[in-house]
Amino acid sequence: MGSPKLEGQVQTEWRWIIAAYLFLAGVGGGAYLAGVVADFAGGAAWTTVSKIGVFLGMPCVLIGCLFLLGDLGRPINSWRVWMKPGTSWMARGTIIIVLFMLFATIQSAFWIWPFPGSIENARGVIAVLGAIFAFLTVVYTGLLLGYSQPISLWRTALLPVLFFVSAVSTGIMAIVLIGRYFEVDAAQLALLARIDAAILILEMFVVVVFLYNAYRTLESRFSAKRILAGPISPGFWLGVVACGLVVPFFLELFGGEGIAAGLSAVLGLFGGLCLRYVILAAGTLDPMVAAGFEFARVARPKDPMPAMGKLPPG
Amino acid sequence: MARYGMVIDLKRCYGCYSCVLGCKQANCTPPGVFWSRVLRGEMGAYPNSVRQALPVLCMQCAEPDCMKVCPTGATYQTDDGIVRVDKDKCIGCKYCMMACPYGARYTVPEYKSYFPEGLPISDYEKYCMKVWEEKRGCGVATKCDFCIDRRAEGKEPACVQVCPAKARVFGDLDDTESEISYLIKTKRGFVLRPEVGTEPKVYYLPPR
Numbered sequence: 412m413g414s415p416k417l418e419g420q421v422q423t424e425w426r427w428i429i430a431a432y433l434f435l436a437g438v439g440g441g442a443y444l445a446g447v448v449a450d451f452a453g454g455a456a457w458t459t460v461s462k463i464g465v466f467l468g469m470p471c472v473l474i475g476c477l478f479l480l481g482d483l484g485r486p487i488n489s490w491r492v493w494m495k496p497g498t499s500w501m502a503r504g505t506i507i508i509v510l511f512m513l514f515a516t517i518q519s520a521f522w523i524w525p526f527p528g529s530i531e532n533a534r535g536v537i538a539v540l541g542a543i544f545a546f547l548t549v550v551y552t553g554l555l556l557g558y559s560q561p562i563s564l565w566r567t568a569l570l571p572v573l574f575f576v577s578a579v580s581t582g583i584m585a586i587v588l589i590g591r592y593f594e595v596d597a598a599q600l601a602l603l604a605r606i607d608a609a610i611l612i613l614e615m616f617v618v619v620v621f622l623y624n625a626y627r628t629l630e631s632r633f634s635a636k637r638i639l640a641g642p643i644s645p646g647f648w649l650g651v652v653a654c655g656l657v658v659p660f661f662l663e664l665f666g667g668e669g670i671a672a673g674l675s676a677v678l679g680l681f682g683g684l685c686l687r688y689v690i691l692a693a694g695t696l697d698p699m700v701a702a703g704f705e706f707a708r709v710a711r712p713k714d715p716m717p718a719m720g721k722l723p724p725g
Numbered sequence: 726m727a728r729y730g731m732v733i734d735l736k737r738c739y740g741c742y743s744c745v746l747g748c749k750q751a752n753c754t755p756p757g758v759f760w761s762r763v764l765r766g767e768m769g770a771y772p773n774s775v776r777q778a779l780p781v782l783c784m785q786c787a788e789p790d791c792m793k794v795c796p797t798g799a800t801y802q803t804d805d806g807i808v809r810v811d812k813d814k815c816i817g818c819k820y821c822m823m824a825c826p827y828g829a830r831y832t833v834p835e836y837k838s839y840f841p842e843g844l845p846i847s848d849y850e851k852y853c854m855k856v857w858e859e860k861r862g863c864g865v866a867t868k869c870d871f872c873i874d875r876r877a878e879g880k881e882p883a884c885v886q887v888c889p890a891k892a893r894v895f896g897d898l899d900d901t902e903s904e905i906s907y908l909i910k911t912k913r914g915f916v917l918r919p920e921v922g923t924e925p926k927v928y929y930l931p932p933r
Contacts, residue, residue, distance in 0.1 A: 484817020484864030
């Protein structure tokens with residue numbers, strides 16, 4: 412029942428600012444995770460890579476937090492988010508990102524000023540705690556969006572998975588990009604690029620499953636169409652698919668070192684930002700169904716009287 | 726304690742938008758803010774199609790999602806079940822706007838004039854801006870509260886009073902003798918999006 416052409420109301424509240432935060436939190440958390448894994452798995456040979464990853468964590472998330480503050484309607488009240496922990500993913504998330512920044516800072520301090528003897532052993536514990544909160548920093552944003560009742564594009568368990576995979580891949584790309592300026596062994600960078608290529612395959616798979624799921628769900632089909640063929644399809648096909656997935660994948664596999672590696676990292680990071688923006692901008696409120704009728708929600712017009720927007724000349 | 730609710734008879738509503746304007750005047754809402762709205766729907770394909778208007782407002786849910794997601798506890802329920810926003814606690818994160826299944830919440834960064842820039846602001850608009858700043862505030866989430874000020878004066882909510890078709894009935898759901906309880910019971914009253922489980926207190930009577 413209902414008109415098949417019915418278009419939903421697109422959410423306009425969370426746009427570039429929130430996308431930038433999601434992206435930066437992803438890069439910071441992903442780079443930190445990659446750094447810790449390199450530290451544990453690679454040992455002393457991978458120290459530089461590990462350092463770059465760990466050092467990237469805190470500043471990226473901190474800049475992201477500034478974006479978050481900038482989006483608030485009343486930033487002066489923002490301290491109140493601490494008063495009711497556990498009310499929602501918004502409150503839990505602020506605690507998660509602050510704890511992550513704390514552990515990442517301690518972890519960085521261990522690298523800068525090597526502590527003597529027994530305290531040095533605590534580095535491993537801090538690394539594990541930091542990694543847990545890095546993981547939560549990346550994943551909670553997906554849960555936060557997933558709590559939205561009327562936007563069925565976000566109301567899926569795939570969103571945290573997608574954000575996590577994208578965060579790890581962009582985090583490794585950030586390490587590769589910066590690693591070129593810090594005398595990281597070329598063979599190690601090449602290996603990182605190979606690992607990232609494998610993660611990109613996984614990300615492609617998750618993106619396809621996410622969109623397939625969105626398209627198969629009747630409520631979110633309009634959102635999926637907006638991504639695939641609607642007004643934000645350039646951002647998806649050029650930004651996410653071309654810049655974020657396909658081109659970096661081939662550059663990482665066949666491009667070799669030098670300019671190709673840097674280019675693939677820059678494109679991949681841009682693709683990660685586009686991915687967050689596309690998902691936010693495609694969010695469409697489900698049509699309301701009542702008594703067999705399907706009702707599109709009236710858009711929230713930014714300019715209620717566009718015809719009167721300008722004074723007549725003279 | 727009373728448990729306030731509303732019944733909207735879709736058979737009577739002919740989509741005149743009086744409730745939208747009545748709400749705007751009574752609550753001095755800025756441009757782009759529609760606590761009371763009218764949605765348009767269509768059933769069937771062209772020769773055999775029926776159109777229907779659906780007035781919506783905040784459903785004053787018993788289990789409000791907007792209150793559950795509020796990170797600061799700025800959204801609260803009064804004793805009579807009205808969901809309100811404490812403007813001194815709200816940080817303007819807009820999470821409630823994403824969570825509300827009915828799209829009933831609005832926020833504006835600033836109270837822009839209804840008229841083109843450059844024209845002088847009328848005294849009425851200045852008054853509206855003052856009221857808005859005092860009671861609601863810019864940058865924070867705002868929503869319908871069943872005209873709490875008008876009810877304090879013993880009046881009905883504005884959208885109920887202005888409805889020319891008398892499609893809206895406001896009353897106490899707990900009072901089994903009230904008109905609203907009678908209508909819901911006898912005229913097959915239903916709520917919007919019951920699957921969400923927010924237990925809305927605005928009921929609708931079927932259009933046929």
